[in-house]
Amino acid sequence: MKKRLLASLAAISMTAACALCPGAAMAETKTLRLVPHADLKVLDPTFTTAYITRNFGYMVYDTLFAMDEKGQPQPEMVRDYKVSDDKKVWTFTLRDGLKFSDGNPVTAADCVASLQRWTARDNIGHALSAAGGKWQAVDASTFTLTLERPFGPVLDGLAKVSSYPAFILPARLAKMPADRPLTEVVGSGPFLFKRDEWVPGNKVVFVRNPDYKPRSEPASGLAGSKAPHVDRVEWVILPDSNSAVAALKNQEVDMIEQTPADYIEPLRKESGIAIGVMGRNQAYMVLNQAFPPFDNAKIRQAAAHAIDQAKFVSAMGYPPDLRLDHCDTFFICGGPNETAAGSAPYAKPDIALARKLLAEGGYQGQKVVVMLPSDPVYLNAATLVAIQALQDIGMTLDIQAMDWATMTARRSKKAAPDQGGWNVFVSSASEFNVNSPLNNTYLAASCGNTLPGWPCDKELDALRAQWIAAVDPAGRKALLDRFQERAYQVFPNVPVGQFSLTFAALKSLKHTDRIWGVPNVWVLDK
């Protein structure tokens, strides 16, 4: 009797205790909690090039093609496609049963409208337009791309990973004016965005999309099946790195998307935590070519001769196995377009030659404005190394420290450096934004609406156009080499080092080895 009473009391206590447990009612729900690298601000991935919005896009939207883990474009929403013998007409057919989260089927008209929106914004889209590209729906599931001239990277463009991926959204949204970000989120991707639980600056919530129709092939990179293994994903915004790491150790979150460099080694020593590579990054020094002294190619070459990449990546704090002491290419070492063409003179810093080139270029000690960001930390460190390198070759610097937001605004100003403009800044980009002459927008030198630095070189621009038009692999490789040789002469930007961004995850999280480039969380399981 006494035992039974005790057992009953214990059962009641446990029930009562469980009622106090957070999420007791959702015991069966698998929730993945991830600390993203930034807060989600803009919900429209064709409106901003911010990586966090791109990552949001991959959660809720789908793409026609996607890159597999070998960096090859594979059909995703597309069932099959064909190209005419003259490479000017591409025909795509959608898979059956694709559905948007508003319940409507995905049609060819939706794809055409989405691709038109993408074409207007993306640099590959611009290049497609320049090649006379026209999208047209044939029937409910078939559409075509008609070109006036052959265009090599059609599939690479449709499978483009970053800034801007060609996400497919309903035609009614794709046709909305492009001068404002879309706020309605209707996609056909693996997750649904829970707007009612979104607290900007705090939490972004996604749940499994019951209408998502996966491919039969297993997940590979961003291609294949994206059927999630978890029911719910929460992006927990933790702006303080120390708290984020403590939350991971305490198992309150499962993963930190980007581990700050100085936390990598300590976390490697934690038994329950694994560090993995999210993707490769390239840091580069941008020189303002609209104003002296960097409007002179010799001065830019001088700056490049001052660069010791090993010092940059070391200062950024990345451990030796996550950085390269030197990378010869503008297009990511280990990437599909790696080439050493033209790089030999810059394999090692040459201060004497740099000083000689400065003199030949007519540099007479005028002040060079360097923008020094106080955040993020790794770019602050890289800029400090750039400052030292430029001082070593005899340049007179005006170092102006500012926060990242201010620098972002200021770098887009074309004013003279002594009137609110600038001469030098250092930044970095994901491999997907630099791994080809087309993706690497800081190499665009079309003398017009280019990125800050405003490089202008008609020869480089012509080589870029030829590379885009080339369709045979051997011809493309030769043109790639010529493009890089020219880039090493005119330096639209100066690469300063390659390093790998890492994530930190609980070891109990499964399949983290399949993370590829962006947080493709559909591969993860708990």
Place this chain on the structure above:
Amino acid sequence: MAYVIRRVFSVVPVMIVVAVIVFLLIHLSPGDPAALIAGDFATADDIARLHAALGLDEPLWRQFVLWAGKLLRGDLGTSIFTQVPVTTLLAQRLEPTLSIAALTMGLSIVVAIPLGVLAAYRAGSWVDRLVMVFAVLAFSVPVFLVGYLLIYGFAVQLQWLPVQGYTRLSSGVWPWLRSLILPCVNLALVYIALITRMTRATVLEVLHEDYIRTARAKGLGVLPVLEHAVRNAAIPIATTVGVGIALLIGGVVVTETVFAIPGIGRLVIDAVQHHDYPVIQSVLLISAATYVFINLLIDLSYRLFDPRIRY
């Protein structure tokens, strides 16, 4: 009543001045929301188009008139970035902010006033010195450092409490309280120190008054004497507590950041970092109004402690 009405109306010019200063400060500071929205790979043309779309290419006076006009109609505007109405953003953050303010101040009052009275009553003794050493330390050690120490001790090592996050009251009292213990203790240490010192100083002064000496001479016990003393020392303490509440509602950025509490402080800082003008302007204006309102309540509360006060 006339006093209250007069005070309420006196808020209007204050708010106008605050509105103009806030507007000018944030619009004249360097930075551009359009460049931030557009991202790292946007061209100058992209940014210019965005400027026009957001109305940022309008003259400053026109932007101010448009904002003020909306404000007068009760429209606080919409975040440039998230396109979420500022009222929604504020509503999302009201519960965590008020929860932190209430718990922190409750804890501070419960601990600090008895400590201050004890220190005053035992002035010069080792108890007094101990209390004062604690107060100086609690006030001097940076909030973020104490926050990290609390996280390390109670969350990472002992695993009693969560490192971060806020659980809504609707999820249950204990989960809600559990998410607030560390941030509130972190913040309360500062206020405990402040209120303890204030209480000690004012009570000590009152304890030397003639009427206290008389009360003691009449044989009144310690507690009734202290009760008289605290009541007479209450006005500066109430002022300190009131200002503390106003500061807490205005946002406690460091604590909210360390513990990832989605309060008003983080909303403002985030908006400042991104130059999200409508959010900064509206939230700062509302914070100023709250501050003025709480000050009015403090003034009115003086009559509770001293019926001789007339307005």
